[in-house]
Amino acid sequence: MAYSDKVREHYQKTIKEIREGGLFKEERFIHSPQAADIKVEYPEGSELASLINMCANNYLGLSSHPEVIKAAHDGLDSRGYGMSSVRFICGTQDIHRELQNKLTKFLGTEDTVLFPSCMDANAGVFEAILGEEDVIIADRLVHASLIDGIRLCKAQYDSFKHMNMDHLEQKLEMHQDKRIRLVVTDGVFSMDGDMAPLDKMVELCERYDSMILLDDSHATGFIGKTGKGTHEHFGVVGKIDIITTTLGKALGGASGGCVSGRAEIVEMCKQRARPYLFSNTMPPVIVAAASKVLDIISETTERRDKLEQNTKYFREKMTEAGFDIRPGQTPIVPVMLYNAQLSQDMAKDLYAEGIYVIGFFYPVVPQGQARIRCQLSAAHEREHLDKAIAAFKKVGAKHGILGLKKKEIIEKFGL
Template identity: 70%
Template sequence: MAYSQDIRNVFAAQIAEIKTAGLFKEERVICAPQSSEIEVEFPIGSAKKKVINMCANNYLGLSSHPDVVEAARKGLDHRGYGMSSVRFICGTQDIHKELEEKLTEFLGTEDTILFPSCFDANAGVFEAVLTEEDVMIADRLVHASIVDGMRLAKAQQDTYKHSDMAHLEQKLQLHQNKRIRLIITDGSFSMDGDLAKLDKIVELAEKYNAMVFIDESHTSGFIGKTGRGTHEHCGVMGRIDIITTTLGKALGGASGGCVSGRKEIVEMCRQRGRPYLFSNTVAPVVVEGALKVLDLISKSTERRD
């Protein structure tokens, strides 16, 4: 079909509706490194102005840390700009395996697999490990990437009221006939900022023989006694089956994500995780920067204390 004026008008009308609803998004162009104080051009075309930055996910201020930048620069010099391949063909360097091992140690799990982003990790994990015989029971306020990932899976979908443990228990009772019952939650809910009642969730999971999935993107690096995340904060490290998180927030702020957890589940992601199988690997420069970030936050909690 030709892109006719009628088709153009359809999209123009939809954009107008977005504007009328007050939901139209405009980019703020930053003309400096990510920091607590930045130079911004907004609206686009206006004069640049210096402002205090209170809206980035650079929670520990590591995205422009000199040691992280230097590690990334060395990675560029020694490992190249990109891999031009998916992981399982010729896109895995030794530093990718090293980062996966470091993340496994940091998160207190059995194994880890890198993805291009945490959105990709959440988009790929459910489809890779669940079937029609299983059910996903998610908090109603989970992140959009989890919602999309659930849509791609063949397992039955269900939800429970936000942080309502009585409602979650009802759903677990309802689905006792399923092969796998997977409880799905954020660690910190991105729109509201509250933490999941992860200790209570784990208690219910163990009572009803369910598995637990948690997205720690907004908590990895600074929540918990040593910054391991909500599972450390709630005292349930080692009792979570699947953790996803990102390198794009506190852990350096560049790109990349991961699935970490039970070794068999991680292996299923290697074999069947479509975003992993059909996307380029995380760039070496990002991997080297992330390794330095983990080194810094593992040695000291100064930036979060």
């Protein structure tokens, strides 16, 4: 037997270490569609709990929207279930082209190519367009999928302190001898909810002759006046060379991603990006539904406006209640707790109060920066938010952290 006792023991030991390190991830079974109200079985085998979901990327509340579901049904009926092919053999339908065109128009770019996920888009784009004479200069807190993509590519790598423009400028200056420079950033950073200063970054990139890549997965559909994303918020639509983003969050939340940007970059991805070349095409049912999502958000800003109001309300009330909220304008609201155990205890207590949130700690966030990350949605009504705020107040009072600032929380609980 190839799977020997020795091999089994090796994995058992590793899993034990993961558990002992407090890093073991468990699945919670949801017995309902994705929504503001969900039914959850956790731990496995327990009775279903009715919870308010405050940790989904369902920013626009479109994951279970009736029009999106209908479009998915129509897509299934008219274009079938699977394509049994990669894109370039026989996996591209008219609706793939249509969705790409809609994304190009929405994002304000030159062209777009779909990928099975944004993780795949990020895994494929760097290797497709850069070589060893080039350099990638990335923000230190970019998403893991960008780091994986950068690792897969032969270009040289450097990084700059999170959102520190002076440091970025130093790096751009230092790398003037390289053939191509590519600055890489998230639009909205997933753990802090802060926004990259794209106006300044574009200016620096123009001054130092560098391209810029933006992963706007936590922004597409709702950041900016019409929801185009972080580039719209900072007034630089048309100036971002490469945007990678996902259909798996605000845009219906099923799956799929894309590289959108300069026409030649998109073409290079079609010719060389390995996840595009060697992974299956996006299924018609998801393409059809995502296409409907683009129609909905292009027609009206109603949903992103509601999300903006929810965000403002929740941030204000939580700050008033005495929580240490990382400031910002995005629907990612980190409630800072600093101590890892406190983040786990509070998330557990909130679960018992009917609020589904997750506590994050090192290495998902930097050491000593544990937090509960709340994510707002246009699917949340005022009652949802009030219930969540009331539960937070109750649990915060239990742990004696209301009104405490960073230093005081650390003094009380340690790091």
